[in-house]
Amino acid sequence: MKKSKSFWVFLVLSIIAYSVIQYLITYQIIDSLYSNMIILITINIILAVSLHLVIGITGQFSIGHAGFLAVGAYVSAIVTMKFQLPFPVAIIAGGVVAALAGLLVGIPTLRLRGDYLAIATLGFAEIIRIFFLNIDYVGGAAGMQVSHLTTWTSAFICLFITILVIVNFTNSRHGRAAISIRENEIAADAMGINTTYYKVAAFAIGSLFAGIAGALQAHNFYIISPTNFGFLKSFDILIFVVLGGLGSLSGSVIAAVFLTIVSTYLQDYPSTRMIIYSLVLVIVMLYRPKGLMGTLEITDLFKRKGGGPNDKK
Amino acid sequence: MTKNDGLLQVKGAGIQFGGLKAVSEINMELNRGELIGLIGPNGAGKTTTFNMLTGVYAPTEGEIFFAGKKLKGLKPYQVTRRGISRTFQNIRLFNELTVLDNVKVAYHSLAKHSMLSSIFRLPSHFAGEREMEEKSIEFLKIFQLERYKDEKAKNLPYGQQRRLEIARALAAGPQLLLLDEPAAGMNPQETHELMELIAFIRKQFDLTILLIEHDMPLVMGICERIYVLDHGQLIAEGTPDVIRNHPKVIEAYLGEEVAE
Numbered sequence: 001m002k003k004s005k006s007f008w009v010f011l012v013l014s015i016i017a018y019s020v021i022q023y024l025i026t027y028q029i030i031d032s033l034y035s036n037m038i039i040l041i042t043i044n045i046i047l048a049v050s051l052h053l054v055i056g057i058t059g060q061f062s063i064g065h066a067g068f069l070a071v072g073a074y075v076s077a078i079v080t081m082k083f084q085l086p087f088p089v090a091i092i093a094g095g096v097v098a099a100l101a102g103l104l105v106g107i108p109t110l111r112l113r114g115d116y117l118a119i120a121t122l123g124f125a126e127i128i129r130i131f132f133l134n135i136d137y138v139g140g141a142a143g144m145q146v147s148h149l150t151t152w153t154s155a156f157i158c159l160f161i162t163i164l165v166i167v168n169f170t171n172s173r174h175g176r177a178a179i180s181i182r183e184n185e186i187a188a189d190a191m192g193i194n195t196t197y198y199k200v201a202a203f204a205i206g207s208l209f210a211g212i213a214g215a216l217q218a219h220n221f222y223i224i225s226p227t228n229f230g231f232l233k234s235f236d237i238l239i240f241v242v243l244g245g246l247g248s249l250s251g252s253v254i255a256a257v258f259l260t261i262v263s264t265y266l267q268d269y270p271s272t273r274m275i276i277y278s279l280v281l282v283i284v285m286l287y288r289p290k291g292l293m294g295t296l297e298i299t300d301l302f303k304r305k306g307g308g309p310n311d312k313k
Numbered sequence: 314m315t316k317n318d319g320l321l322q323v324k325g326a327g328i329q330f331g332g333l334k335a336v337s338e339i340n341m342e343l344n345r346g347e348l349i350g351l352i353g354p355n356g357a358g359k360t361t362t363f364n365m366l367t368g369v370y371a372p373t374e375g376e377i378f379f380a381g382k383k384l385k386g387l388k389p390y391q392v393t394r395r396g397i398s399r400t401f402q403n404i405r406l407f408n409e410l411t412v413l414d415n416v417k418v419a420y421h422s423l424a425k426h427s428m429l430s431s432i433f434r435l436p437s438h439f440a441g442e443r444e445m446e447e448k449s450i451e452f453l454k455i456f457q458l459e460r461y462k463d464e465k466a467k468n469l470p471y472g473q474q475r476r477l478e479i480a481r482a483l484a485a486g487p488q489l490l491l492l493d494e495p496a497a498g499m500n501p502q503e504t505h506e507l508m509e510l511i512a513f514i515r516k517q518f519d520l521t522i523l524l525i526e527h528d529m530p531l532v533m534g535i536c537e538r539i540y541v542l543d544h545g546q547l548i549a550e551g552t553p554d555v556i557r558n559h560p561k562v563i564e565a566y567l568g569e570e571v572a573e
Contacts (some may be wrong), residue, residue, distance in 0.1 A: 174419050183407035191390075
């Protein structure tokens with residue numbers, strides 16, 4: 001029963017966080033720069049958490065996440081701009097098509113391991129980008145105009161669902177199967193786990209949420225173009241996961257928040273921006289080589305301090 | 314005892330990597346309830362034989378039948394679901410998972426709740442997880458590992474890791490258990506405990522066991538029959554007494570007597 005108790009705590013905390021920020025935005029206590037940064041943070045958290053499922057949980061080193069972000073962005077933009085359908089439909093369509101793309105890419109590539117998988121996913125992401133670059137229907141290299149529809153409310157709902165689904169997946173026999181693949185694929189196989197199935201499933205779920213993040217991002221920036229989805233974007237997402245600590249969901253969330261804030265503030269210093277950003281990364285990796293959180297979750301920290309359920313028994 | 318009740322039949326199985334014959338013409342017959350040893354010098358092909366039985370490598374020749382059905386072409390996880398599970402020569406635990414979760418992973422394919430039921434936290438998820446938890450704890454109790462259940466597997470002492478690996482293999486619900494050098498790196502005391510454990514689980518779970526081992530007192534002490542491999546071929550088969558005095562076995566281990 002302690003699982004459902006932590007769910008209610010999570011729900012209450014999220015509602016409080018949502019209301020506070022909604023209040024700040026409605027009464028314009030924070031200006032559009034900050035409200036935009038908050039939406040950007042939300043999108044980045046969704047991306048980080050979805051890639052965390054693939055790399056941190058299942059242990060499949062994919063560096064093509066921007067490809068699925070692009071699929072979600074373009075598909076959702078087509079749904080709202082060309083078919084004039086409502087935004088929620090666009091979000092769902094973006095997610096579903098990205099998940100299908102994830103299946104399509106995942107089934108052949110997830111047979112590969114380590115560096116080979118990384119190169120293959122990188123390649124597929126580039127193929128997706130070039131594909132959109134050459135389609136005149138979506139504006140080609142010039143990009144596509146998209147109306148601004150993303151609000152704090154829609155971004156927050158997507159974030160909430162993302163975290164809930166990924167946490168629920170992780171804390172079940174399916175999540176354990178995925179972790180066992182990360183820990184030792186040969187042993188997982190020998191214990192009766194269909195490793196290919198779980199790798200592809202995790203990859204597809206990760207792509208689904210990357211697609212949703214793409215939909216939010218497309219409707220936040222007024223314009224999308226293929227240059228937004230290059231492999232540097234994939235590395236940005238990868239950095240969230242690695243810096244947060246491989247295998248730690250709260251780590252990826254914290255890293256996404258931290259790095260988004262850092263890079264937003266550094267926009268005032270365009271000439272030194274990338275130098276400082278890189279220095280921050282180097283310093284964190286020097287002092288916390290396993291990432292900010294290691295493999296721990298935020299909830300583990302509370303357990304130690306307050307004497308968690310394990311201590312009582 | 315139900316003798317002549319064949320559980321595993323290996324008929325002329327062999328495996329070739331490119332031009333290299335790793336093992337060839339392996340003929341084995343395991344009856345239900347037997348405890349069989351597989352010995353041989355280093356590099357004789359013992360672990361390759363295990364990998365062939367568990368689907369890690371597909372045999373390039375011959376056939377393998379388990380409980381009357383062909384095993385050839387099945388993936389390792391399918392072989393495990395048919396009822397063969399194994400341990401590894403170099404321990405392969407899920408290090409970052411707790412002891413309890415290690416056993417739960419093995420119990421995975423026996424649980425039924427779907428991925429969607431877990432994501433939406435439907436009642437079947439809770440029922441399924443609770444059952445897994447109870448069964449896994451039961452398993453840990455049998456192996457006296459219960460007090461370590463929330464410990465990460467990598468933090469266990471070596472002997473307990475070996476024990477956990479056997480517990481995990483059994484949680485997958487096998488009829489045939491393959492143990493790859495279970496006593497490697499153990500001291501005499503631990504080896505003795507292991508022998509007792511093997512005898513115990515065999516009775517408790519009604520198992521057939523095939524084990525690879527270099528520790529001769531252990532093999533001779535508990536195995537009913539022994540197969541001897543050398544250079545990828547079976548050179549002898551029989552009871553411990555027969556094997557001990559078999560000229561080919563002595564030759565394989567000690568070398569040929571020099572003619573004067």
